[in-house]
Amino acid sequence: MVSAHQEQGLRVDGVAVADVARALGTPCYVYSAASIRDAYRELDTAFGARRHAIHYALKANSTLAIVRLLKGLGAHADANSMGEVDVALRCGFAPHEIVFTGVGKSVAELERALMLGVHAINVESPGELDRLDQLAAARGVKARVALRVNPDIDAESHPHISTGLRDNKFGVPIALASGLFLDMTRRPGLTPVGVHVHIGSQITTLAPLAKAAEAASVLARDLCAAGVPLEQVDFGGGLGIAYDDTPVPERTAWVRTLVEAAGATDLTLAIEPGRSIVGAAGLLLSTVVDVKHVPGGRRFVVLDAGMTELMRPALYGAFHRIEPVVVRPGAPEPADVVGPICESTDRFARDRALPPLAVGDLVVVRDVGAYGAVLGSTYLRRPLPPEALVDDGTWTTIRRRQTLDELLQLEV
Numbered sequence: 393m394v395s396a397h398q399e400q401g402l403r404v405d406g407v408a409v410a411d412v413a414r415a416l417g418t419p420c421y422v423y424s425a426a427s428i429r430d431a432y433r434e435l436d437t438a439f440g441a442r443r444h445a446i447h448y449a450l451k452a453n454s455t456l457a458i459v460r461l462l463k464g465l466g467a468h469a470d471a472n473s474m475g476e477v478d479v480a481l482r483c484g485f486a487p488h489e490i491v492f493t494g495v496g497k498s499v500a501e502l503e504r505a506l507m508l509g510v511h512a513i514n515v516e517s518p519g520e521l522d523r524l525d526q527l528a529a530a531r532g533v534k535a536r537v538a539l540r541v542n543p544d545i546d547a548e549s550h551p552h553i554s555t556g557l558r559d560n561k562f563g564v565p566i567a568l569a570s571g572l573f574l575d576m577t578r579r580p581g582l583t584p585v586g587v588h589v590h591i592g593s594q595i596t597t598l599a600p601l602a603k604a605a606e607a608a609s610v611l612a613r614d615l616c617a618a619g620v621p622l623e624q625v626d627f628g629g630g631l632g633i634a635y636d637d638t639p640v641p642e643r644t645a646w647v648r649t650l651v652e653a654a655g656a657t658d659l660t661l662a663i664e665p666g667r668s669i670v671g672a673a674g675l676l677l678s679t680v681v682d683v684k685h686v687p688g689g690r691r692f693v694v695l696d697a698g699m700t701e702l703m704r705p706a707l708y709g710a711f712h713r714i715e716p717v718v719v720r721p722g723a724p725e726p727a728d729v730v731g732p733i734c735e736s737t738d739r740f741a742r743d744r745a746l747p748p749l750a751v752g753d754l755v756v757v758r759d760v761g762a763y764g765a766v767l768g769s770t771y772l773r774r775p776l777p778p779e780a781l782v783d784d785g786t787w788t789t790i791r792r793r794q795t796l797d798e799l800l801q802l803e804v
């Protein structure tokens with residue numbers, strides 16, 4: 393997707409990112425539609441003849457144009473909030489193509505999802521089952537429920553994005569699940585439709601994903617054998633991408649692992665990938681606003697993008713490749729690449745070997761298509777940055793830069 397060009401510098405699918413920066417200013421997100429399409433199709437194809445559903449996890453990137461692109465490819469949607477449910481609806485998803493997840497759904501949110509008739513509400517606790525049952529029974533309808541199980545499996549990812557251990561707040565212990573499913577079949581307001589599991593994000597080995605998928609599949613098959621008429625087993629998302637040079641499992645290998653774990657079953661195999669579809673498709677364009685050498689100490693390269701535009705380094709110590717758009721001649725030297733925000737965590741890289749950089753140079757931060765723009769904030773009254781989508785050799789603005797007036801318009 394990203395290629396180098398001697399004079400005009402980095403390109404995304406043939407488009408010079410310097411042109412985008414000139415038109416939209418920096419900081420600015422740039423995405424490759426081709427990269428998103430390729431990733432989606434790879435997952436889709438890997439299922440072969442198995443009945444499956446790919447619920448794109450909007451939490452990774454819910455910019456309307458990106459969500460519409462995925463809808464056009466045949467994706468279904470995984471929404472983690474009512475806001476995301478509404479974004480999915482606005483992007484053309486029918487309610488029966490949306491699953492609604494979330495560890496703390498309010499009664500109002502449950503009621504809305506119920507009345508919309510979403511494909512499944514991924515329920516996280518016995519208390520939520522009770523609330524949903526009461527809501528549905530009172531309205532004379534049935535809620536389609538997938539129970540999120542917690543298999544107590546270590547995703548071997550960053551602790552802040554691991555969700556499958558018993559100490560995590562997510563799901564119900566898998567040992568309790570059979571009893572809850574059997575109970576559901578006797579409730580007036582509930583229709584159990586599936587088993588759901590999601591053990592974390594940025595998972596870079598298949599073993600924990602396979603273990604979780606096997607646990608969910610065994611449960612689902614046993615329940616079917618016991619007469620609980622399930623429709624699907626949902627393996628969640630979680631496959632990591634290669635932020636550095638460490639190899640990660642291929643998307644195809646992930647799907648094959650899940651299909652194998654599912655065994656002989658007619659259940660629909662569902663997944664909820666986010667990062668593995670959009671992560672590598674995005675970059676953050678930024679301009680160097682200062683370079684300073686502390687005598688005898690560090691070289692700081694200060695960008696106009698910071699933790700307000702890209703939170704992942706501050707939040708998880710996440711690694712992102714950083715490259716100048718046009719490489720100046722000279723030997724690489726270590727630098728701390730930091731943002732302009734008054735927080736010491738506002739640092740994209742420490743001791744990173746980078747070619748010479750001067751004020752005004754453009755740089756890109758790679759692999760920010762997932763959990764990038766969506767985690768942005770307006771801290772320090774910094775308006776949200778624009779986003780551009782490159783498709784078929786041209787680019788369009790898919791979100792313009794927020795103005796200060798827009799940022800302040802809710803206030804008196």
Ligand SMILES: Cc1ncc(COP(=O)(O)O)c(C=O)c1O
Nearest residue numbers: 449590593629630664665666667
């Ligand atoms: C329930 C659920 N499904 C899917 C995802 C998407 O995960 P990823 O972006 O790692 O594929 C998440 C994110 O953590 C999630 O919480």
